[in-house]
Amino acid sequence: MTNNYLLFRLGDRLFGISMEGALEILPWRKSRMVPLAYSYIEGLLDYRGTIYPVFQLALLLGLSRPGPIGFTAPDPMQPLKDRSIVLLREGDRRFGITVDSVVKMARLEHPDDQTSDIKGIQPHLILGRSFDEDQEIILLRFERLFHAG
Amino acid sequence: MTLEEESFAIPITSLLEIAVPRAIQRDAKLSEIFEGKIDYRGKLIPVVNLKKILKLPGAVGGSMIVTKCGKGVVALLVDSAKELLETREAPVPLPPGVINSSLGYYAGVLRNRDELVLLLNEDGLLP
Numbered sequence: 001m002t003n004n005y006l007l008f009r010l011g012d013r014l015f016g017i018s019m020e021g022a023l024e025i026l027p028w029r030k031s032r033m034v035p036l037a038y039s040y041i042e043g044l045l046d047y048r049g050t051i052y053p054v055f056q057l058a059l060l061l062g063l064s065r066p067g068p069i070g071f072t073a074p075d076p077m078q079p080l081k082d083r084s085i086v087l088l089r090e091g092d093r094r095f096g097i098t099v100d101s102v103v104k105m106a107r108l109e110h111p112d113d114q115t116s117d118i119k120g121i122q123p124h125l126i127l128g129r130s131f132d133e134d135q136e137i138i139l140l141r142f143e144r145l146f147h148a149g
Numbered sequence: 150m151t152l153e154e155e156s157f158a159i160p161i162t163s164l165l166e167i168a169v170p171r172a173i174q175r176d177a178k179l180s181e182i183f184e185g186k187i188d189y190r191g192k193l194i195p196v197v198n199l200k201k202i203l204k205l206p207g208a209v210g211g212s213m214i215v216t217k218c219g220k221g222v223v224a225l226l227v228d229s230a231k232e233l234l235e236t237r238e239a240p241v242p243l244p245p246g247v248i249n250s251s252l253g254y255y256a257g258v259l260r261n262r263d264e265l266v267l268l269l270n271e272d273g274l275l276p
Contacts, residue, residue: 032265033155034255035203037248044244044258046265051258053244093245146246 001110005130006086007137008099010058014135015099016108017142021088025102028083045085045096054085054096060145062122090146097145106132111139150214150227152200153207156266157227158234158259159216163271166215167230170196180276187224189215196224202274203254219272234261240268 005016006025024047031043031054040059045052082101087094111128118126118138127139150157166189173185173196182201186193198209210226240257248255253273259266 032258032267034243034247034267035152035205036252036254038246041247044247044265046260051241051244051265053247095244095246 002107003110005106005108005137005139007103007106007132008084008086009101009103010061010063010099013063014103014132014137016106016130016137016139017086017088017145019105021090021142023087023089023094026085026087026096028085028098042098047087050094052087052094052096054098055145057097057099057145060097060122061125061140063120088142088145090143093146095146108132108137108139150212150225151229151231152203152210152227153205154228156231156261156264157199158266158268159214159225159271160256160268161233163216163218164214165217165222168213168215168224170211170213170224170226182276184209184226187213189222189224192222194222194224196226197275199225199227199274216271218274220275223275225274234259234266236260 004019006019006022007014007016026047029045031045033043034041040056042054042056045054084099084102085096086099086102087096108130111130117123121138125140125144127141130137130139173187175185179185179195182197184196184198187196196213200207200210210228212227212230214225214227214230216223216225236259238260240259242257243255253270256268256270259268
């Protein structure tokens with residue numbers, strides 16, 4: 001069985017989420033900060049009449065990124081040239097996730113390798129592993145992202 | 150009102166006065182969110198550093214908003230009292246998953262031109 005996935009990068013890793021819930025891809029923009037929000041919340045985004053919470057996906061997944069010396073926490077306010085916000089819908093909930101760059105859409109086989117044991121990533125968010133042109137793709141359980149916190 | 154260049158609001162029905170803070174009587178026994186007390190129309194009322202409540206960085210604000218809340222009359226210190234926002238739109242509830250729902254700091258979100266304004270729940274600000 002195949003499915004359409006949106007592929008994107010976070011750090012040096014390639015991820016995929018089902019296209020089923022993807023609404024739109026926007027160039028990254030500053031969200032409205034909410035004091036005392038959960039640590040993975042970047043802020044609120046008002047887009048076409050809907051207020052979206054924007055999640056820092058790297059923090060949601062539990063990722064840290066390589067910095068100049070060892071490992072450092074990501075700096076969400078540091079603009080990356082290709083950083084994007086992917087707007088998603090799960091049921092009646094709409095939200096955005098920040099990604100370093102959107103790579104492409106791809107039609108992939110449902111992952112045979114349904115391991116959730118990938119170092120540094122919250123296992124309950126992993127659907128499995130797939131490959132595209134010999135590159136490993138970590139497929140995420142899109143429907144669990146909203147409840148990940 | 151602004152705090153660290155972000156906009157916040159309180160309902161106009163709770164607003165009593167906008168003033169410049171002066172003659173604050175320090176009281177070491179108060180918790181760190183309080184800057185002290187002031188005499189407001191013959192009564193001592195607490196002066197609250199709103200940045201401390203919301204865990205925002207920066208120096209204590211230079212404007213004071215005297216407001217009624219569930220705990221009585223309090224003076225909130227903010228960076229500036231910016232404008233009166235008149236809107237026919239009801240506040241949009243904060244989307245779920247943003248903040249611990251047991252924290253009652255916000256009553257919702259308002260739109261003001263191209264900006265989102267966080268509407269404070271004046272009854273939920275003080276411990």
